[in-house]
Amino acid sequence: METNNNSLVEYGSRRIIITAIAVVCAMLELIDTTIVNVALNDLRGNLGATVNEISWVITAYSLANVIIVPMTSWLSQQFGRRNYFAISIIVFTVCSFLCGNSTNIWEMVIFRFIQGLGGGALLVTSQTIIAESWPREKRALAQGIYTLGLVIGPAIGPTLGGYLIDNYSWPLIFYINIPIGILATILTIQYIKSPRYEQKRPASQVDWLGIILLTVGVSSLQYVLEKGQDDDWFSSKLIIFLTVTAVFGIMLFIWRQLSYQYPVVELRVLKNTNLRVGTILTFLLGFGLLGTTFVLPLFTQSLLGWTALQSGVLLLPGTIFVAFIVAAVSQLIQRGVSSKYLIVTGMIVFFIYGYWSHNLLTLQTGSANLFLSLLVRGLGLGLLYVPVTAMSLSTLEGKEIAQGAAITGMFRQLGGAFGVAIISTFISRQSQQHRVALVSHLNANDPLVQQRINQLIGQFRAKGYDLQNATQAAYGVLESSVQKQSTLLSYMDVFLYVGVLFLVCVPFVLIFVKQARSKVSLADAVH
Known part of the structure; x- marks a missing residue:
């Protein structure tokens, strides 16, 4: 069901349900960012990975997050907000199951990357949904509720992960997402609306060059930040190469977004x-x-x-x-x-x-x-x-x-x-x-x-x-x-x-x- 922009404001039980869906999904993303940290030793032993290999379980998720987050507005426009949000929850949930069933380290890394693509979208789209579901004069209260998810998620992730690891087994840190994800998907399809201003662009207007520059520039920067200390920063040729790639990729991306008629990330809003x-x-x-x-x-x-x-x-x-x-x-x-x-x-x-x-x-x-x-x-x-x-x-x-x-x-x-x-x-x-x-x-x-x-x-x-x-x-x-x-x-x-x-x-x-x-x-x- 679609409606115009003004009707996105909700009241009564609908607003409560929509806000709860958004906050829980944001928390899921943030919990999964930190919950794995306490399970790295168990994962390394069970998957037969080295210390450097197991760190990719965290790095892959972070890379996917930082790539997808700036594109969420554009992707929401391409697929419709309700559909995109529901798809993101499904991707996150399915990959949670696949991560729990991984039999080697590189399976885990691939599924964590795809899970991060779904999770990054949950975080930003949740904020948009909450902001537009509340009237303008109550937007501060709405963002306060969203902030609870930002604060609580990272705090309970290690606690929950530590409890599950100490008392059960490592796959449960992923499986715990599945029932919540299924319920969130059902409620999203039933309650979340897509505004009419989100019109899908034809393929000829898609900023493919912008997407490539964003992916290359931001992912290179994220890798440098994640792995720079381990590789002793600029004593590593790979870190030097990726730093140069990040600088030029991001500079060209900014130029592209400010000059192209249909940018993938609307930087002009920063005015x-x-x-x-x-x-x-x-x-x-x-x-x-x-x-x-x-x-x-x-x-x-x-x-x-x-x-x-x-x-x-x-x-x-x-x-x-x-x-x-x-x-x-x-x-x-x-x-x-x-x-x-x-x-x-x-x-x-x-x-x-x-x-x-x-x-x-x-x-x-x-x-x-x-x-x-x-x-x-x-x-x-x-x-x-x-x-x-x-x-x-x-x-x-x-x-x-x-x-x-x-x-x-x-x-x-x-x-x-x-x-x-x-x-x-x-x-x-x-x-x-x-x-x-x-x-x-x-x-x-x-x-x-x-x-x-x-x-x-x-x-x-x-x-x-x-x-x-x-x-x-x-x-x-x-x-x-x-x-x-x-x-x-x-x-x-x-x-x-x-x-x-x-x-x-x-x-x-x-x-x-x-x-x-x-x-x-x-x-x-x-x-």
Whole structure:
């Protein structure tokens, strides 16, 4: 059933069902992005894969996501939104089954790539559906609901994955998608509408060159970000080649989209000030928030010895707290509180979280300490995500909403990829620098150092070691201690520098979001 643009706004139970479908599908995509991380060791053992091969299970999904996300608006136009959304759910669900039945690593990689094509579409199309199902004056509340999916999905993925791996078997992390996917497909066909402005273009108008340039440029960039640290960046000829390919591919893609009459990604929509500022802030959020989320499990598992399930459970209370903050912030925006001041407050709160975490992390840090800091993080998340997401689409209408959602979705993905890549490299190199500094203070002639070594040698001699082996074991323990301390210091630096990054961006928000807000007021007056 198709209707005009104005009738896309829903009321009563239909709006509730449509919103629930969209949020659940967005969560499915995000859960699957993180749930596999905790199963890599099991997958490697069962599929007979090397460490480098198993990493492609994550990389293939990310590559597919970053390719499909910017094209979702165009694909929705080609197939009709309802049909495209339903097809995406089906592809995601079927590939979940195929991933669970994979018998070797490359089967898994292929199915994960195709699953990522369906999953990336779910994330962006869900945002468009929610934005257009709610009336304009309640769009902030609608985007607040969508934000819950963005926050809850990545948080519960590792927890759920850890529970299933510890108590059952790895295929269940994929099979769990199947009943939800079947139900979502049925409800989509019954409730989701396709707007009339989504007219299919003839084959002669399809921007095939734009699709090729987008695929080559963005996938090359994503590969560089995913694999650069593993390959020692520009010491690898492949990384150099793909970096050049990414730069020229993306530059030519931008030129093509701005000059071609029927572009696959409508970049001209970025003339809208709200969307332009929101896109930059979305990239920043992806960089900072996903980057620090990536670091915390590393700290708890590698240095504190926690299991994946314990690390995931740690995030849950803060995530639940985010739900309350999101509801409160959405109401504040509905009542006219400026998004600018909410965003600024969120950035300051996130700086406090980063600074606090920098001072909080030790090798003896307990869950109670982390719990309190994560509540502060949840406050910052709620204050940032809702205003930024709502502001980005606030003055768009009709097909511009889908186009804007596709662009912000792409920048959210790229922000997260840049964040993880840069932070991973930073940790590796900063850890080495801290190690050199720590070792320089370990003077073999220092009485305290000698006392510690002698204590360790005595402990190993008591266990039956001869003097030579006991001495080697003692120095090994000392080396391990230095490595842990240097890694800890690098994690502390990450939280501090990301917090400072958010604080530095406050003037940018105060200057430019003010201009975007004036546009909102003008648009509201016209409507």
